[in-house]
Amino acid sequence: MSSYEMLNPAQQEAVCHVDGPLLILAGAGSGKTRVLTHRVAYLIEECDVNPWNIFAITFTNKAAREMRERVDAIVDFGAEDVWVSTFHSACVRMLRRFGDRIGWDKRFSIYDTDDQKMVMREVCKQLEIDTKTMKERAILSEISSAKNEMIGPEEYKKLAGRDFRKLRIADAYAAYQERLHHNQAMDFDDLLLQTVELFKQAPDVLEFYQDRLRYIMVDEYQDTNSVQFELVRMLADKYRNLCVVGDDDQSIYKFRGANIRNILDFEKHFPDAKVIKLEENYRSTKTILNAANAVIRHNNGRKEKTLRTENEEGTRISFHQYQNEYEEAEGIISDIQRTMRTEKADYSDFAILYRTNAQARALEEKFVYAGLPYRVVGGVNFYQRKEIKDMIAYLKVIDSGIDDVSVRRIVNVPRRGIGVASLQKAADFAENSGMSLFEALRGADRIPELKRSAAKIHVFTDLIQVFRAKAEYMNLSDLYDSILEDTGYLAELQEEETDEALTRIENLEELRNKIVEYEEGSENPDLSELLEQIALVADIDNVAEDDDRVLLMTLHSAKGLEFPHVYMSGMEDGLFPGYMSMVSDDPDEIEEERRLCYVGITRAQKTLSLSCARTRMRQGERQLNPVSRFVREIPKELIDGRVPSKNAFRAFDDDDGGYAFTAPDPAPAYAPRREKSKPAFKYEIDSFIKKGSQMGGTEPDYGEGDRVSHVKFGQGTVVSLEKADNDYNVSVDFDKFGVRKMKASFSKLKKI
DNA sequence: TTACGCCTCCTTTTT
DNA sequence: GGAGGCGTAA
Numbered sequence: 001m002s003s004y005e006m007l008n009p010a011q012q013e014a015v016c017h018v019d020g021p022l023l024i025l026a027g028a029g030s031g032k033t034r035v036l037t038h039r040v041a042y043l044i045e046e047c048d049v050n051p052w053n054i055f056a057i058t059f060t061n062k063a064a065r066e067m068r069e070r071v072d073a074i075v076d077f078g079a080e081d082v083w084v085s086t087f088h089s090a091c092v093r094m095l096r097r098f099g100d101r102i103g104w105d106k107r108f109s110i111y112d113t114d115d116q117k118m119v120m121r122e123v124c125k126q127l128e129i130d131t132k133t134m135k136e137r138a139i140l141s142e143i144s145s146a147k148n149e150m151i152g153p154e155e156y157k158k159l160a161g162r163d164f165r166k167l168r169i170a171d172a173y174a175a176y177q178e179r180l181h182h183n184q185a186m187d188f189d190d191l192l193l194q195t196v197e198l199f200k201q202a203p204d205v206l207e208f209y210q211d212r213l214r215y216i217m218v219d220e221y222q223d224t225n226s227v228q229f230e231l232v233r234m235l236a237d238k239y240r241n242l243c244v245v246g247d248d249d250q251s252i253y254k255f256r257g258a259n260i261r262n263i264l265d266f267e268k269h270f271p272d273a274k275v276i277k278l279e280e281n282y283r284s285t286k287t288i289l290n291a292a293n294a295v296i297r298h299n300n301g302r303k304e305k306t307l308r309t310e311n312e313e314g315t316r317i318s319f320h321q322y323q324n325e326y327e328e329a330e331g332i333i334s335d336i337q338r339t340m341r342t343e344k345a346d347y348s349d350f351a352i353l354y355r356t357n358a359q360a361r362a363l364e365e366k367f368v369y370a371g372l373p374y375r376v377v378g379g380v381n382f383y384q385r386k387e388i389k390d391m392i393a394y395l396k397v398i399d400s401g402i403d404d405v406s407v408r409r410i411v412n413v414p415r416r417g418i419g420v421a422s423l424q425k426a427a428d429f430a431e432n433s434g435m436s437l438f439e440a441l442r443g444a445d446r447i448p449e450l451k452r453s454a455a456k457i458h459v460f461t462d463l464i465q466v467f468r469a470k471a472e473y474m475n476l477s478d479l480y481d482s483i484l485e486d487t488g489y490l491a492e493l494q495e496e497e498t499d500e501a502l503t504r505i506e507n508l509e510e511l512r513n514k515i516v517e518y519e520e521g522s523e524n525p526d527l528s529e530l531l532e533q534i535a536l537v538a539d540i541d542n543v544a545e546d547d548d549r550v551l552l553m554t555l556h557s558a559k560g561l562e563f564p565h566v567y568m569s570g571m572e573d574g575l576f577p578g579y580m581s582m583v584s585d586d587p588d589e590i591e592e593e594r595r596l597c598y599v600g601i602t603r604a605q606k607t608l609s610l611s612c613a614r615t616r617m618r619q620g621e622r623q624l625n626p627v628s629r630f631v632r633e634i635p636k637e638l639i640d641g642r643v644p645s646k647n648a649f650r651a652f653d654d655d656d657g658g659y660a661f662t663a664p665d666p667a668p669a670y671a672p673r674r675e676k677s678k679p680a681f682k683y684e685i686d687s688f689i690k691k692g693s694q695m696g697g698t699e700p701d702y703g704e705g706d707r708v709s710h711v712k713f714g715q716g717t718v719v720s721l722e723k724a725d726n727d728y729n730v731s732v733d734f735d736k737f738g739v740r741k742m743k744a745s746f747s748k749l750k751k752i
Numbered sequence: 753t754t755a756c757g758c759c760t761c762c763t764t765t766t767t
Numbered sequence: 768g769g770a771g772g773c774g775t776a777a
Contacts, residue, residue: 060767088767113766135761188767255765356764358768378766419753538767556765580763596765619762620768 004038007031014276015039021236021270022243023221023263027307028292028602029283029562032245036217037070039243040082043215044075051081053565055213056230057222058086061541063560067219083213086230088188088536091195094209095186096528101202103192105184107400107528114384115405116140116187116527123175129168141349143173147189148225148257150196153177183436184402187255192227199234210238220560221246221266225257227594229457242270248303249296252556252596254588264303281307283562285314288608291634292601299591317634318609319641321627325359325570328613329366335520336372336550337607339565347373350550351563353600355576358618360552367550369750371715377553378539387493388505388511392534394483398467399527401438404430408437411460414492418460422453438464463487476525477516484508555600566604568597571612572625597630633674702728702751708732709750718749 004012014024015038026032040056043049058064064084072079085093096106111119120136123129129139146156153174160166180186186194193258199206217238218224221244224232236242244266246454251260267273281289289309296302318335322328336350352363357379367374382388390413393406401407404427412418429447430440440447442461444454463486471479484490490508493501518533519525540557553564555576570576578591584590601608610631615622627644702708706718716734730749734741 087767109764191767252765253767255763256767358764361768381766414753417753537766554765575764578764593764617768 004042007034007038008280009036010276010278010280011038014278015042015272017243017276018043019241021240021266021273023266023270023273023275024243024245025275025303025305026245026247026278027281027305028247028250028599029281030278030307031280031282032219032278033070035278036219036245037067037074039217040071040079041075044078044082046542049215051075051078051212053212054082055090055215055235056082056084056217057090057219058084059223059560060538061086061089061536062538062543063219064089065541067261069677086670087224087231088191089532091111091191091231092532092536094195094205095191095198096532098198098202098205099194101205102198102494103181104186104194105400105402108184108186109396109400109403109406109533110191111180111185111187111405112384112535113140114389115185117577118182118405118408119176119179122277123172123179127168127171127175129172134168135166139169139172142169143176144189145189145257146173147193148227148259150227151194152229183404184400185405189227192225192231196227196230196234199231203626207238209235210527214239215241215699218242218244219246219405220250222248222251222260222263223253224262226259227257229259229262240270249299249305249595250559251597252559252592252599254592264301278594279305279307281309282311283605284309284602285311285606287314287316287638288601288604291608291638292315294635294638295594295630295633296598296702299594300587301591314671315607316640317637317638318607319571319631319643320609320611321644322611322613323615325362325613325616326366328569328611329363331568332363332609332611333366333370333372335567336565337370339607345552346548348548349564350567351558351561351565352550352552352567352569353555353558353603354552354568354570355555355578355596356570357554359575363552363569367552368714369709369752371709371752373549375543375547375549375551377551378542378557381539382507382510383534383537385504385507387489387508390489391483391508391511392531393525394467394487395480395531397438397464398471398479398483399531401464402436404437407441409439411457414488416459417456418453422450422457425449469528474527476519476527476530477512479527480512480515555596558603561597562603562605564604564606565609566600566607567609567611568600569611570616571610571628571631572616574623574625574626575616575618576628577630594630597628700749702749707752709752715752 004015007015008031011034014022014035024032024035036056040054043052043054056064056067058067064086067080068082068084071082071084083090085434092110095104095108099108100106101333117136117140120140121131124131124134124136124139146152151159153170156173157167157170160170172379180190190573199209216232218232223246230244232244244263246263248260248263251258251263254260267275284292286309289307289311293306320331322331332352336347339345339350340347354360354363360376360379364374365638366374383392390410393409396403396406397410408423426440426444427437428445429449433440438461441457444450444457444461447454450457465488467483469481470482474482482503490505493505493508514534516528518530522529538557540553543551555568573582575592576597581589581593612625612627612631615624616625631639632641632646700721702718702721703722704718707715708718709715714734716732719731719739721730730750731739
């Protein structure tokens with residue numbers, strides 16, 4: 001039985017509002033998850049609502065899982081019937097069930113951005129679009145925006161008018177959709193859009209879900225896009241029990257189509273909506289909250305609100321400007337170590353946040369060097385790695401051979417002597433006869449042009465057929481093992497005996513673990529479902545609560561999380577806020593960056609530390625960056641540390657010992673591209689910062705018995721070191737990975 | 753057909 | 768700095 005007295009009056013009001021639209025404006029740390037979970041409990045326990053009729057939509061799978069756990073904990077009975085899901089997962093589920101009503105195979109596959117790009121490449125080739133002047137990525141992002149506004153190919157074409165560029169994109173859009181449908185594949189945007197389409201074309205399906213999902217709750221409402229709004233509007237149209245929770249100040253996904261108007265105009269769409277503001281913060285110290293309020297106040301067009309807290313004053317926010325990103329990383333790490341010594345803290349009490357994934361590299365290097373446990377969230381996604389994508393492509397083809405992109409990916413991996421020429425012939429044949437590529441390959445001996453390679457092609461198709469037969473009776477992990485073995489994929493890697501191959505094998509083992517994990521957690525494991533889960537996970541979904549490591553992640557990934565000690569690194573104009581937002585005509589761009597900053601600050605419970613680097617390596621060039629304007633928007637009295645004057649480049653005068661810089665053209669290196677031969681400015685100071693970041697020379701400075709540190713494997717002890725060719729073979733017993741043999745020049749081991 | 757190497761291009765964030 | 772694309776050589 002849950003107790004509602006523990007909630008403050010505003011929270012109680014939100015929990016007890018049952019019928020009709022409700023907008024909860026929940027400031028950061030104001031206990032909105034508490035409100036949502038208690039509201040679910042209240043509906044079930046006090047209002048006799050059938051749990052089956054409750055639908056809660058969250059932003060990430062992790063949030064969904066947490067909400068489910070918390071609801072389970074406070075509701076005695078029936079909590080498992082509440083449907084808690086992300087938009088994308090929910091749509092997949094509905095489409096798998098009813099998608100055939102609008103012409104989709106129930107086993108449609110889901111394309112990630114790489115797959116999309118492959119399709120677009122083919123489209124561009126077909127339409128003779130020059131990808132030098134119009135990038136595939138650019139076209140795709142245009143299409144994505146269109147989809148987010150629910151504009152289909154025909155309408156897009158109409159809207160294009162006489163704009164040549166847009167007309168070309170319209171053609172590409174139409175061809176792209178055609179190919180997706182031909183492959184029975186949807187991209188992320190389609191998952192939402194096609195569900196709306198399903199509801200439009202099959203009113204009975206819509207009504208089925210309206211009756212089923214009578215109480216709808218949407219978390220992180222400020223980050224919904226127009227399609228998601230439409231989806232929710234349709235579902236809630238019959239019973240109008242829609243409760244949305246959000247904070248316009250935390251809207252940070254405009255780039256992906258989020259429409260901040262959804263929350264700002266909620267009352268226009270639902271004139272009878274009740275609006276409740278949660279303005280008491282239970283998370284942060286007064287100091288941190290004051291800083292957050294001060295920063296966000298610089299934005300216009302927000303829903304007026306000011307967070308307050310009864311928490312203690314807390315310590316001042318620390319600020320430090322370092323020489324470069326490596327010193328910044330070292331500074332943060334020694335600060336963490338100091339805090340660990342003076343206070344009782346776990347590693348998992350610390351998080352380092354940054355604007356771009358690339359910033360993780362320097363930090364990671366120094367963490368390895370220092371031997372502190374850490375975890376980088378996001379970045380190069382596990383599921384984007386070559387070997388993982390290959391295996392998933394095998395699984396996809398086994399599951400359904402309609403998807404040409406996956407077939408192309410693996411038809412010659414490992415090498416079977418099937419070249420692009422043969423493949424093109426088969427693709428042409430498939431095109432002309434309206435069959436899928438796989439079907440064409442299967443009948444290769446009947447395609448005259450393929451006579452010579454038909455035998456090789458059949459090796460592939462027979463292999464797939466065998467796997468399909470095996471899939472009927474084998475469990476998924478055995479099937480996976482069989483793929484690794486029978487294709488020779490694993491053997492090929494094992495023979496390679498390089499660091500890289502070893503990492504790949506580890507990744508393949510990791511994928512196996514995930515499959516086993518899925519099998520164990522599912523009542524009725526199924527290949528299609530496995531693939532869909534894989535397609536829809538975010539890296540943050542995999543962060544375990546009980547894992548005692550420092551977390552490194554982007555500000556975006558940190559949304560919805562909280563940590564006792566937060567470091568915001570790379571507080572530099574040009575990086576954060578990003579250069580593009582600084583020069584943009586659209587003032588909302590810089591405001592979105594500021595909201596991101598607000599999100600970052602409000603993640604902190606006890607201490608907040610800001611840092612930046614004077615110079616930073618970016619895109620192969622060393623850049624000089626002034627301190628972020630956001631730092632200066634925080635009142636001085638809240639900050640411990642000197643914030644340089646606004647004329648930031650003067651800060652270089654103090655202590656740079658002989659390294660004279662002239663104030664550069666303020667345009668960073670990636671600004672409107674100049675002729676490549678003469679970059680505007682390039683600093684020859686790399687050698688200056690190399691200390692600790694790289695070794696150099698061929699003679700290792702370590703020997704048998706020495707402790708060394710490796711970028712990937714962490715610390716270990718040198719077992720043997722011997723001369724070979726013009727290099728050294730070194731064997732190291734790593735604390736966490738066991739004995740590894742490697743080339744000294746390649747391994748970049750560092751003596752500790 | 754493949755392997756290697758040079759060239760080019762990077763939005764920044766992610767379901 | 769690094770990944771991916773494309774062209775050339777074997």
